[in-house]
Amino acid sequence: MPTTRLAIIGAGISGLTLAHKLQDKFNVTLFEKADRPGGRVTSKVIGGVDFDYGAQFFTAKTSAFQSFVDEMQAKGVVGIWNGHFIEFDHTDICSERDWDESYPHYVGTPNMSAIGNWLAEPLTIHYETTITELKKTASGWQLLQDDTELGAYDWVVLTMPPPQVSQLLAAEHTFQTTLSAITMQACFALRVAPKNEQDLGFNAALIRNHDISWISKNSSKPERSEIPSIVVHATNAWADAHLNEDLQYVENHMLTCLADITQIAADNIAYRDVKRWVYANAPKQSGNPFLVDKTDQIAVCGDGLIKGRIESAYISASKLAQYLSA
Ligand SMILES: Cc1cc2nc3c(=O)[nH]c(=O)nc-3n(C[C@H](O)[C@H](O)[C@H](O)COP(=O)(O)OP(=O)(O)OC[C@H]3O[C@@H](n4cnc5c(N)ncnc54)[C@H](O)[C@@H]3O)c2cc1C
Numbered sequence: 001m002p003t004t005r006l007a008i009i010g011a012g013i014s015g016l017t018l019a020h021k022l023q024d025k026f027n028v029t030l031f032e033k034a035d036r037p038g039g040r041v042t043s044k045v046i047g048g049v050d051f052d053y054g055a056q057f058f059t060a061k062t063s064a065f066q067s068f069v070d071e072m073q074a075k076g077v078v079g080i081w082n083g084h085f086i087e088f089d090h091t092d093i094c095s096e097r098d099w100d101e102s103y104p105h106y107v108g109t110p111n112m113s114a115i116g117n118w119l120a121e122p123l124t125i126h127y128e129t130t131i132t133e134l135k136k137t138a139s140g141w142q143l144l145q146d147d148t149e150l151g152a153y154d155w156v157v158l159t160m161p162p163p164q165v166s167q168l169l170a171a172e173h174t175f176q177t178t179l180s181a182i183t184m185q186a187c188f189a190l191r192v193a194p195k196n197e198q199d200l201g202f203n204a205a206l207i208r209n210h211d212i213s214w215i216s217k218n219s220s221k222p223e224r225s226e227i228p229s230i231v232v233h234a235t236n237a238w239a240d241a242h243l244n245e246d247l248q249y250v251e252n253h254m255l256t257c258l259a260d261i262t263q264i265a266a267d268n269i270a271y272r273d274v275k276r277w278v279y280a281n282a283p284k285q286s287g288n289p290f291l292v293d294k295t296d297q298i299a300v301c302g303d304g305l306i307k308g309r310i311e312s313a314y315i316s317a318s319k320l321a322q323y324l325s326a
Pocket of ligand 1 (some may be wrong): 054277
């Protein structure tokens with residue numbers, strides 16, 4: 001049993017990946033503020049209807065991530081979404097194609113939450129535990145939730161979006177310069193259950209020059225319930241500009257945008273709601289895929305250090321794991 005105590009803050013894809021890769025070398029404990037694993041890779045079943053309202057799908061560009069995806073596919077945790085994909089310029093179709101196995105678009109099965117759930121299975125995770133303070137003491141890093149001490153750890157790794165990492169570190173910490181240069185972008189996810197099956201003409205659509213950037217027929221992904229469900233994302237720019245807007249206003253505006261492209265009328269919708277993501281997407285970065293201070297035994301990893309993609313979260317955590325294992 002390893003004795004070096006490692007605390008990982010955040011049980012998204014990067015925290016879970018790091019824990020997996022280090023569990024034989026460290027005594028690993030994860031702390032997660034939500035009541036579930038997966039972070040931004042998540043789904044919700046509302047009235048029997050499935051909605052993946054964070055990450056929609058993923059591809060594999062590196063062989064390291066492809067091997068991980070292959071393992072998940074062999075275990076039935078992910079499947080391939082052979083969707084019909086359309087790109088719109090505002091409301092005009094500018095290209096369309098069928099996704100196929102020559103360049104697979106993967107999704108969790110039966111929903112995106114399956115990935116986090118599977119990764120979390122063998123790990124020790126304290127849910128509904130928000131780390132509010134880190135204190136360096138003689139016995140190591142003391143983690144606190146408000147006034148409650150959660151234990152001392154030799155190493156601590158923070159895996160949240162950079163602005164949330166930044167809040168937990170001292171203002172003069174050496175990581176702050178890198179963290180403050182990463183501007184996370186917001187998003188709104190509109191979840192819509194039409195009253196009946198809709199032929200949108202596509203399973204997934206990317207939209208340019210509009211206030212929404214994405215529409216997916218969620219129910220067309222593999223192993224979903226047959227009840228029709230649609231997920232719409234606002235552009236990061238529109239979400240940044242309307243971040244503190246009343247959610248009813250956001251919902252109405254996004255429904256109007258959806259109708260603009262799909263002609264789904266408001267009176268043909270059985271259920272709708274909207275989820276605000278304050279830290280959704282990270283633009284491409286060119287620096288190190290992780291931050292580490294070997295003297296203080298503290299590190300940071302996550303998609304924010306590479307790009308807002310599931311693969312980036314995996315690669316950032318894998319590279320840090322490699323470094324800490326050496
Ligand atoms: C709307 C949306 C659409 C997206 N679409 C795609 C897509 O189609 N394809 C793709 O590849 N990627 C997509 N992404 C990005 C992808 O989801 C992320 O790149 C990836 O999930 C990041 O994983 P992570 O572990 O680095 O961070 P996160 O998933 O953010 O994990 C961090 C975890 O830390 C927890 N946490 C935060 N603060 C604390 C604290 N103080 N104490 C304890 N826990 C804390 C959070 O609850 C969270 O679970 C999308 C994201 C969003 C939001």
